[in-house]
Amino acid sequence: MKSPILQSASRYLLPILLLFSVFLLLRGHYYPGGGFVGGLVAAIAFVLHSFAFGTAESMKMLKYKPSAIIPVGLIVAAIAMFLPVLFGLPVMTGLWIEEPIPVVGMIGSALLFDIGVYLVVIGVVLTILFTISLETH
Secondary structure, three states: OOOHHHHHHHHHHHHHHHHHHHHHHHHOOOOOOOHHHHHHHHHHHHHHHHHHHOHHHHHHHHOOOHHHHHHHHHHHHHHHHHHHHHHOOOOOOOOEOOOOEOOOEOOEHHHHHHHHHHHHHHHHHHHHHHHHHHHHO
16 A cells, blocks of 8 residues: 555655765765765665655656666776776876866766766665565565
8 A cells, every 4th residue: 555645755855865865975075975875875765766656666767777777887987997097097096187166076086986886886776676576566
């Protein structure tokens, strides 16, 4: 039985949780947070939506299977890892843009790596939880 209270709350909480997950992603360079924690919060937002509306409805909202997000995240993280090699530096060396961006701060290859981790975490968590949910119904 679907709860109208949970459905109403989910409609408001989904965008707020996704925005908070992006905040955690961007904040991770200077304070606790980053791609892993931000990805977990984003995945939780979609899990809450699936509790309220059902897994099939949440999968429709995502437009892509969560498992399709995993290789995209791995590619983004790999690009961030090996980008310094093009500049004659060791793998995983941080590359930074000279001028900080007003809200975000310094942008570099570490942020690109965190975005890759963010996508992988969302893909893995949602793949596991949605698969479990679809198998039990």
